Amino acid sequence: MLRTRVIPTLLLRNESLVKTIKFGKYVYIGDPCNTVRIFNELEVDELIFLDITATVEGRAPNLEILADIANECFMPLGYGGGVKTFEQAKSIFQIGFEKIVINSHAIENPVFISELSKHFGNQAVIASIDVRKSFFGHYSVRTYSGKKKADIEPTLWARRLEELGAGEIIITSIGNEGTWSGYDIDLVKTITEAVSIPVVAHGGAGCLQDLSDAVKLAGASAVAAGSLFVFQKKDMGVLINYPTQDEQENLFGDI
Amino acid sequence: MITIIDYGMGNLGSVLNMFKRLNVPAKITSDADLIANSKKILLPGVGAFDNAMNSINNSGLREILDHKAIVERVHVLGICLGMQLLTRSSEEGECAGLGWVQASTYKFPPAAGLKVPHMGWNVVKPTRRSELTKELFDKSRFYFVHSYYVKVENENNSILKTHHGITFDSAIQNQNIYGAQFHPEKSHKFGMHLLKNFANL
Numbered sequence: 014m015l016r017t018r019v020i021p022t023l024l025l026r027n028e029s030l031v032k033t034i035k036f037g038k039y040v041y042i043g044d045p046c047n048t049v050r051i052f053n054e055l056e057v058d059e060l061i062f063l064d065i066t067a068t069v070e071g072r073a074p075n076l077e078i079l080a081d082i083a084n085e086c087f088m089p090l091g092y093g094g095g096v097k098t099f100e101q102a103k104s105i106f107q108i109g110f111e112k113i114v115i116n117s118h119a120i121e122n123p124v125f126i127s128e129l130s131k132h133f134g135n136q137a138v139i140a141s142i143d144v145r146k147s148f149f150g151h152y153s154v155r156t157y158s159g160k161k162k163a164d165i166e167p168t169l170w171a172r173r174l175e176e177l178g179a180g181e182i183i184i185t186s187i188g189n190e191g192t193w194s195g196y197d198i199d200l201v202k203t204i205t206e207a208v209s210i211p212v213v214a215h216g217g218a219g220c221l222q223d224l225s226d227a228v229k230l231a232g233a234s235a236v237a238a239g240s241l242f243v244f245q246k247k248d249m250g251v252l253i254n255y256p257t258q259d260e261q262e263n264l265f266g267d268i
Numbered sequence: 269m270i271t272i273i274d275y276g277m278g279n280l281g282s283v284l285n286m287f288k289r290l291n292v293p294a295k296i297t298s299d300a301d302l303i304a305n306s307k308k309i310l311l312p313g314v315g316a317f318d319n320a321m322n323s324i325n326n327s328g329l330r331e332i333l334d335h336k337a338i339v340e341r342v343h344v345l346g347i348c349l350g351m352q353l354l355t356r357s358s359e360e361g362e363c364a365g366l367g368w369v370q371a372s373t374y375k376f377p378p379a380a381g382l383k384v385p386h387m388g389w390n391v392v393k394p395t396r397r398s399e400l401t402k403e404l405f406d407k408s409r410f411y412f413v414h415s416y417y418v419k420v421e422n423e424n425n426s427i428l429k430t431h432h433g434i435t436f437d438s439a440i441q442n443q444n445i446y447g448a449q450f451h452p453e454k455s456h457k458f459g460m461h462l463l464k465n466f467a468n469l
Contacts, residue, residue, distance in 0.1 A: 015432055016389045016409070056456045058389055059411075084285055089411055089454050109281035111314070111413075111454070134315055136385050136413045180385070211383055234383060258407065 017228055017265040018058045018235035019256065021242040022215060023048065025064040025094065028078065032239050033065065034191030036143075036159040042243050042251055045078055049085045052242075055255040057088055061114065061139075061183070061237060064094025065158050068117045071095075076104055083109035091139055097122075102129055106137065114183065116141040117156035120163045123177055130178030139213070140179035142167055144200055145187045152200060159187050167200070168207040175208045182212050183237060189217025191240055193247045196227045205232035213237050219247065221256055225264045270294040270467065271306035273333070275313075275323045283312055283347070286453040286460060292467040304332050308342055308469070313349030317373070317416070318361030320349055325363075337368050341444045343469045344368070345400070351440065351447030352418055360416050369442040371420040382433040385415040390450075392428040392438050400446045400465050401427055401439060408458040410438070410450035418449060 023045070024031050030048050031039040042048065045062075052060060062082065067074060074095050083090060092105055093114025102113050113133075119126050119140055130138045143155045144167050154163040154170050163170070171182055184204045186197035194217050201214045211234035214227035218238035227233040245252040256264070270287060272280055272294055280296045287294035294310070297303065311333075313320055324330050336342045346354045355365045358373035365373070376384045389409045394401055417436035420426045428439035430449070440447045446466065452459030 014390065015383075015386065015412075018388045053456075083281060084288075087282075087286060087289070087454060087456050087460060089413075089451075107281050109285055111282070136387060137314070181387075211387065235388070258409075 016058070016261065018213075019224060019261060020059045020061055020213065020235055020237040021052060021057055021255065022061045022063060022237045022239045023243075024239065025062055025075070025078065026066055028075075030243075031065075032191060032243055036187050036190060046081050046085055048243075048253060049082050051253040052255065053086050053088070055253070057255050059089040059091070060086065061091040061093070061112075063114065064092075067095025068156075069158050069160065074101055074105060076108065079105060079110065080108045093139070093141055097125075099128060099132070102133070106133060112137055112139050112181075114139045114141045116143060117161075119174065119177075120154070120156050120165075123173065126174060126177040126179050130180065135178055135180035135210075138179050139181045139183055140174040141183045141185065142170060142174070142204070143185045143187055146197065146200070155187060168203050171204050171207045175210050179210065181210055182208060183215050184212060186216035192217055193219030193240060195219060195223045196231065198226060198231045201227055201231035201233055211235060221260065221264055228265060269306070270308045270310055271303055272296045272310045272312060273303065273329070274298040275320065275327060275329060280312055283310065283453045286463055287467070290460060290464055290467060292464075298327065298329070300328060300332055303329060303336070306336065306342065308466075309333070309336060309344045310466075311344060311346040311350035311353065313347065313353060314413075315349060316360060317349065317352060317358040317365075318363045320353055321361070321363035321365065324353070324366075333366070337366075337445055343466065344445045345466050346447040347453070348414060348449060348451055351449050352416060354440070354445060354447045355418055358416055368445045369420065369425055369440055369447065370422055371418050371425060371437070371440060373416045373418050375416055376433060379433045385413055386417075386432040387413045390430050390432065392430050392450075394427065395429050396424065396427045398427040398439075398441050398446075399469055400441060400448075400462060402465060403461070405458055405461060410452065410455040410458055412438075412450045414449060418447070
């Protein structure tokens with residue numbers, strides 16, 4: 014049976030890995046290569062790297078770091094951050110990543126998603142939707158690491174991304190990110206109900222139970238988390254960790 | 269030396285990375301002379317069936333590859349789409365496949381709750397002894413990404429089976445020709461072991 018994928022998301026800021034809270038206030042985690050070496054030993058299902066300053070700084074992906082990462086990793090790898098051209102995507106695939114995460118540039122140039130999926134296949138394109146919840150409970154799509162508001166409602170945008178050829182959607186709750194308070198189950202659910210492609214829940218996971226909730230209560234196909242896999246506990250030091258296969262079977266076994 | 273065929277499809281970097289880790293000499297090439305002199309061939313592939321077959325047929329590599337596989341009988345391993353190309357045909361396209369294994373490639377039938385592509389980690393069940401799959405780790409799991417699956421005509425050619433809605437052949441063998449539907453290069457020590465077996469053939 015197909016296993017539920019459990020995906021650590023790692024945030025690149027310049028040459029370092031960091032962890033944010035609600036897309037702000039970052040803590041240094043470590044050197045990317047050392048960290049991925051540990052994740053490789055832990056035999057993680059998949060890793061997603063997000064360069065959180067590339068788009069904001071108008072910078073291209075740092076291919077050198079990505080090549081170093083790919084040399085250490087024998088699992089599926091995704092990369093997002095500042096990817097705007099076909100050539101950049103091609104270089105990233107050649108290095109040994111198999112998925113590209115597109116967020117801001119999908120809003121600016123939606124056909125980019127189609128261009129990539131036509132050439133590299135839908136499975137190679139993850140569309141990322143960052144969502145902020147207002148005080149009144151209204152959801153809005155955000156780009157540029159949460160800084161800009163996009164003029165489209167999240168479920169409509171998810172459907173559009175599926176039509177354009179995205180193979181997966183990673184949905185991130187900005188308000189829950191880094192808070193250990195659990196996923197925004199309502200948000201994840203509205204997206205999984207809107208599309209038929211796999212949806213990856215992201216933002217807020219604080220314990221293993223949160224992971225299975227995203228699958229059982231919200232219909233997520235895969236779960237992603239940052240803090241949970243890089244810290245010992247909330248407000249404690251860095252400790253790279255990952256649930257064992259047995260723990261995962263217990264969590265998702267009856268799904 | 270393992271020759272990784274570059275016919276313009278798929279990310280070859282990760283296959284090369286894993287052979288590097290295994291200290292197995294390997295080279296990515298589309299050069300006809302190098303391929304004609306190769307001792308062992310890896311046929312990778314991600315993408316559409318017809319694009320891949322057209323690319324192989326139009327590049328002049330077809331005859332060389334047929335000769336290596338059928339006449340010289342060098343060991344060949346097709347991965348993912350590369351395995352599907354070994355079959356006679358695919359429901360994904362119009363082109364004939366290489367036809368080196370008596371098998372065909374079909375689309376996953378629609379079924380409630382069944383996600384296609386079959387993407388993620390799944391387990392395999394050995395059905396026959398093969399040098400490719402010998403001494404696999406206990407609880408081996410492999411990373412799959414595919415919307416089409418292979419079914420052999422003769423069960424003797426099936427070496428691993430996997431279940432996703434239906435049971436399909438996740439690894440096949442016809443004498444010197446092997447195929448794996450999953451990505452061994454992305455499957456940790458489980459896949460590394462399989463590539464090591466191939467290197468040791």
